[in-house]
Amino acid sequence: MKRSNQSGKAMVREDQGIAWELRPGGMLVQKRTDAAGGPSGPFIKIKVTHGSYQHDLSILAQSTFGELKRVLAQETGLAPSEQRLLFRGKEKDDGECLHMAGIKDMSKVVLLEDPASKEQKLERMRRDQGMLRACEAVAAVRAEVDKLAVKVSNLEASVHVGAKAADKEFSLLTELLMVQLLKLDSIEAQGEAKVQRRFEVRRVQNLVDTLDLLKARNTNPFSNSRTAVSVTTQWESFESGFGSLSAPRPKTSTAFSNDWELFD
Numbered sequence: 001m002k003r004s005n006q007s008g009k010a011m012v013r014e015d016q017g018i019a020w021e022l023r024p025g026g027m028l029v030q031k032r033t034d035a036a037g038g039p040s041g042p043f044i045k046i047k048v049t050h051g052s053y054q055h056d057l058s059i060l061a062q063s064t065f066g067e068l069k070r071v072l073a074q075e076t077g078l079a080p081s082e083q084r085l086l087f088r089g090k091e092k093d094d095g096e097c098l099h100m101a102g103i104k105d106m107s108k109v110v111l112l113e114d115p116a117s118k119e120q121k122l123e124r125m126r127r128d129q130g131m132l133r134a135c136e137a138v139a140a141v142r143a144e145v146d147k148l149a150v151k152v153s154n155l156e157a158s159v160h161v162g163a164k165a166a167d168k169e170f171s172l173l174t175e176l177l178m179v180q181l182l183k184l185d186s187i188e189a190q191g192e193a194k195v196q197r198r199f200e201v202r203r204v205q206n207l208v209d210t211l212d213l214l215k216a217r218n219t220n221p222f223s224n225s226r227t228a229v230s231v232t233t234q235w236e237s238f239e240s241g242f243g244s245l246s247a248p249r250p251k252t253s254t255a256f257s258n259d260w261e262l263f264d
Contacts, residue, residue, distance in 0.1 A: 042060070042061050044061045044105040047108045047109070049108060055075050055076070057075070061104075062097055064094060065092040065093065065101075066080065066095060068085065068098065069085065076111070078113060080094075082113055082114050084112040084114055085110070131191055134194075138189065141183050141200055142200055148180070155214060156214055159218050170218070174212075181204045184197055184201050
């Protein structure tokens with residue numbers, strides 16, 4: 001004879017294949033099953049009150065409170081571990097049978113949500129709401145940066161074709177981008193919102209760097225091209241030669257000097 005504990009019941013199987021169950025009172029009885037091999041017994045209707053809601057359930061009278069919790073999980077969305085069942089003002093254990101606790105047809109049971117679980121849900125809800133607000137704030141900054149990015153792109157195209165732009169255009173765009181950077185810095189973000197904020201910060205920084213390069217090129221068209229290097233190098237050689245205050249020392253030849261002396 002083999003015995004195993006499961007959900008507060010002790011199941012016993014003999015050689016003949018007869019299934020037994022140990023009732024909470026200590027009585028060992030044959031487990032009742034229907035013709036299809038499923039559990040058999042009288043069904044009772046229970047009214048379960050959960051806050052302002054009431055659930056009417058039909059369940060086997062010999063079911064346990066743990067089994068009742070699994071049924072309620074489908075009705076309420078609360079996991080069995082998040083439920084507390086009270087009957088006649090006392091909380092019931094999962095392994096206790098309904099009929100042994102005195103529950104009959106049309107009895108009333110109170111369902112409460114576990115306080116720790118409820119607090120965890122509230123914390124997750126607050127965190128999710130905070131993340132949603134942060135994502136919305138980042139999205140608002142992104143919309144402004146999109147507008148500024150278009151202006152930077154137009155200014156870049158203008159400078160690349162050789163058009164001259166006023167310095168105040170670069171300064172104004174840089175200032176507006178820095179304002180958006182400060183807005184991003186003031187956003188408290190976690191999770192996905194934090195990732196989005198970091199992306200926008202890098203994007204703004206790249207736009208500011210682009211404006212700095214464009215401003216330098218606008219001031220000196222050759223500052224950022226290969227041609228500029230060669231031209232600068234040529235101007236440096238001119239300055240050390242014809243353009244300098246001290247001309248380079250001319251090359252002399254001793255042989256020519258001696259020849260002139262012979263002619264004299």
